[in-house]
Amino acid sequence: MSAANDNSSRKARASLFTTTWFNLGWSRHVPATGLAVLQPLVLHGPLSVEELGRHLIPSPQAPDLGWESTAWEPLEVYTDESLQELRAEFEDTPFATGPDEPDTAEGVMAEEARLRQERMDEIDRWSRELGVEPVRTLRHLLEFLIAAGVLTTTGTGEGALVQLNETAPLPGEVLTLSDEDRRFDDDLRWQQLHESTAQALIDLFVPGEASTTTLTTSLQRLARQLDLAVESVRAGVLNLLNDGDFTASVDVERLLDHQVFELTVDWEKFRSSRITIVHGSHD
Incomplete structure (x- = not known):
């Protein structure tokens, strides 16, 4: 393939990724490490499971264990001082501290841990509905993305060819979402449109x-x-x-x-x- 054709194909894959991850709303319903699995497919095109495993981009804050790398970014560790510095940095932005947020580093970390567990419980429920293992590693996340229709495969085992699905479904078509989440997704898609x-x-x-x-x-x-x-x-x-x-x-x-x-x-x-x-x- 010529360099021009390769660049054109990559742009098409990047556009498909943007549509799927952001416009359809999958970024809201998959751990952020989904990017570790999807980005190599944007850069290189269809890859076998084995090849994709060599191109994974795991979290820099966690050990690189290939497919056994964690599917969940480590939670931030704060001190009261670092928390105050962070809040000062984001003052007068959409990320400014709200009036109901905890005042101490201990309280913030406890709240983030609670929200993380709620998130994991939700994705565990979807995993059961899709018939796959709970998402703990990048391999589990790959299986989740395939079962949800975000990715497609041809073949079986480590040699199976994985690629972005050109007709990926809306999250609400394959996941059991709350009415609030469905409305939020609809509003977000309208705004992005x-x-x-x-x-x-x-x-x-x-x-x-x-x-x-x-x-x-x-x-x-x-x-x-x-x-x-x-x-x-x-x-x-x-x-x-x-x-x-x-x-x-x-x-x-x-x-x-x-x-x-x-x-x-x-x-x-x-x-x-x-x-x-x-x-x-x-x-």
Whole structure:
């Protein structure tokens, strides 16, 4: 295969990975070490189980034991001092400490251990439903991903060929999710679907020294500016309104295409609430 074709294939695999892991929502329902299994398949394409085992990217905080490496990242160990430094670093960001979080390192570690156990119990339940072993090692995680349809295999044993599934299911199609998780997944997929439009809308604002900037416009005008359908623009505006840093002067869901309205951004809230959406990042 030529270098150009190989690069094109890798880009296609990377796009498929992004769709499966992020857009479909599998990143929320699989341990983070799922990346150790999936990333080599993005870089190299289909691999046998044996070959994949040689390309695994296990946690740098845990021993590299190949397929027997832990499927769970070691929990952080804090001191009161290191915890305060971490909280100061993330002050005024979406990751800032909430009012109900423990005050001490001991309390934080106990809470993280509780949440980890809840997570493991949940994935253990899904493993039983899928007919595979509880996820403790990367080999268990591979079996889980295959049983869930995230990956496909051809053949058996160590020589079985593993690859990303081009038609991976939604998590809720194969896992028993709570109603709350289903709603969260649906909302997240909707936001991701319209994120590029939301970013394009952000670029229409020019940050100044004032804390807020207002754009007086209509859905039709925005559609012409962005070369998009009116309903795509409406969805993009609704996406922006989710985090509280953008406000609209009208109910955007009921807004007529030609109706003039004001879209306002609070830049102070914007800076503290948005990490991944950056001015100009969609280009």
